[in-house]
Amino acid sequence: MNWLMLGGSAAAILALSGAAWWLRLGRDVKIGSVEEAADAVEHSLPGFVTGGAVVGADGLAALAVDKRGERVAVVKRHGAQLAVREVGWKQIAATADGIVVDTGEKRFGGRIAVAGVDQLDMRRLAPQSMKA
Amino acid sequence: MEPALPDPVDYAVPGFVVLVLAEMLWAWAKDRRRYCPRDTLTSLGLGLGSTVAGALSAGAVFAIATWVHGFRLLDIPYAWWAFVLCFVLDDLAYYWFHRSAHRVRWFWASHVIHHSSQHYNLSTALRQTWTGFISLGFIWRLPLFLIGFPPAMVFFVAALNLVYQFWIHTEAVGRMLRWFEAVMNTPSHHRVHHAVNARYLDRNYAGVFIVWDKLFGTFEGERDDDRPRYGIVHQLGSFHLFWAAFHEWIGIARDVRAAPGWRAKLGYLWRPPGWSHDGSRDTSETIRAKWEARGR
Numbered sequence: 001m002n003w004l005m006l007g008g009s010a011a012a013i014l015a016l017s018g019a020a021w022w023l024r025l026g027r028d029v030k031i032g033s034v035e036e037a038a039d040a041v042e043h044s045l046p047g048f049v050t051g052g053a054v055v056g057a058d059g060l061a062a063l064a065v066d067k068r069g070e071r072v073a074v075v076k077r078h079g080a081q082l083a084v085r086e087v088g089w090k091q092i093a094a095t096a097d098g099i100v101v102d103t104g105e106k107r108f109g110g111r112i113a114v115a116g117v118d119q120l121d122m123r124r125l126a127p128q129s130m131k132a
Numbered sequence: 133m134e135p136a137l138p139d140p141v142d143y144a145v146p147g148f149v150v151l152v153l154a155e156m157l158w159a160w161a162k163d164r165r166r167y168c169p170r171d172t173l174t175s176l177g178l179g180l181g182s183t184v185a186g187a188l189s190a191g192a193v194f195a196i197a198t199w200v201h202g203f204r205l206l207d208i209p210y211a212w213w214a215f216v217l218c219f220v221l222d223d224l225a226y227y228w229f230h231r232s233a234h235r236v237r238w239f240w241a242s243h244v245i246h247h248s249s250q251h252y253n254l255s256t257a258l259r260q261t262w263t264g265f266i267s268l269g270f271i272w273r274l275p276l277f278l279i280g281f282p283p284a285m286v287f288f289v290a291a292l293n294l295v296y297q298f299w300i301h302t303e304a305v306g307r308m309l310r311w312f313e314a315v316m317n318t319p320s321h322h323r324v325h326h327a328v329n330a331r332y333l334d335r336n337y338a339g340v341f342i343v344w345d346k347l348f349g350t351f352e353g354e355r356d357d358d359r360p361r362y363g364i365v366h367q368l369g370s371f372h373l374f375w376a377a378f379h380e381w382i383g384i385a386r387d388v389r390a391a392p393g394w395r396a397k398l399g400y401l402w403r404p405p406g407w408s409h410d411g412s413r414d415t416s417e418t419i420r421a422k423w424e425a426r427g428r
Contacts, residue, residue, distance in 0.1 A: 005142075006180075006184070009145070009180050009183065010180065012145075012149050012176075013173065013176040013177060013179075013180060015149075016149065016152055016153065016156075016172060016176060016255070017169050017170075017172050017173040017176065018169075019153060019156055020156055020167050020168070020169040020172045021169040023156055023157070023159075023160045023164075023167075024160075024164065025156060025159055025160060025164050025165075025166070025167035025168065025169065026164060026165055026166075026167050026168030026169060026171070027164070029165060043328070043329070043361055044328075044365075044367065046330070046414050046418065046419045046422040046423065047422040047425075047426070049426070076369065078250065078367070078369050078370075079168035079170050079171050079250075079371065080164075080165040080166075080167070080168040080171070080251070081165075081168070081250040081251070081363075081367075083250070083367040083368070083369035084367065085369070105369075107368070107369070107370040107372060107375050107379070108368075108369040108370060109369060109370075
């Protein structure tokens with residue numbers, strides 16, 4: 001390894017990432033349906049059987065509740081893929097713009113907004129679990 | 133007199149760049165979700181960092197190898213058959229290194245970097261560890277030096293092994309000729325290895341020859357009815373370079389600090405990823421058991 005190789009490698013990295021951006025790869029990906037959100041959750045959380053799910057109006061996040069209404073998961077768009085976290089009901093709050101989930105993980109995105117989803121939608125998903 | 137062997141990786145790098153570009157064009161034509169610029173930038177950044185980290189520790193690793201070689205059982209010459217034998221045995225050593233890297237959390241903390249992308253493309257191949265020296269990945273090759281293979285020969289064939297493993301990180305190649313799939317590690321076999329599907333977890337550790345997995349009972353074939361999903365069980369959800377490089381080490385530190393007693397603290401170092409002293413987390417085994425209980 002020398003400085004020429006290091007510089008050349010850095011240039012190649014920027015060129016390849018730039019090519020991916022220029023080709024519009026992985027752009028404008030959204031959560032297309034509740035089925036897609038449920039599928040992502042069930043493949044990420046062992047034993048989770050989705051009872052219902054709701055996708056934010058902007059397609060950037062979703063919530064899924066298991067059949068018993070006990071477990072809840074948030075789905076977020078991560079680049080061209082979806083990433084999932086199981087959260088507690090206390091981490092979910094209703095705001096004027098929609099539901100906000102505080103994942104407690106800064107690197108995961110911290111607070112994730114599920115736009116256009118309200119408390120009523122959540123009650124429909126899990127009547128016995130959504131308090132307040 | 134030892135011959136001056138070239139580093140095959142240096143010669144392969146231009147080929148890596150061209151093939152990544154070609155795969156991007158394939159993705160552009162077929163499915164644009166198969167690449168993501170930020171993911172690519174993270175993968176390649178981790179690759180560059182790994183090269184720097186490897187260069188910094190190379191002297192120490194070579195010194196240890198030379199010291200062990202001093203106790204060698206045989207004097208193996210630089211002959212063509214010795215290179216072939218060394219390549220095969222190095223690949224066997226790689227299998228055990230790789231298996232331990234998935235089954236012992238201390239080793240996993242280093243290897244997880246390679247699995248942390250949710251994409252499976254040629255840029256993923258370059259997503260390599262920065263902490264291989266700390267996690268003692270080199271110890272698996274020490275028996276080769278003890279047998280009598282010269283360190284320069286071992287590092288030469290190890291580099292060839294690394295170059296081989298580049299091209300199998302792709303979805304652009306389906307299944308290959310039957311005889312080739314039976315003997316060699318292929319894109320299909322390695323897709324299984326990178327998948328987080330319960331069926332595929334902790335399978336196909338091979339580097340070049342898939343026969344090791346068949347021999348040691350860790351082989352799983354790719355199925356058309358169970359499409360691989362890539363990444364890690366607890367997806368990162370972040371493109372942060374340093375978080376990708378060190379997150380598992382930070383996780384280990386937090387767990388060890390919070391664990392009650394030395395037994396639990398040590399468990400977080402040497403038990404499989406996902407193990408917890410109170411059984412509150414999932415390992416590959418519990419994930420597979422829950423999946424089977426659900427009726428697959």
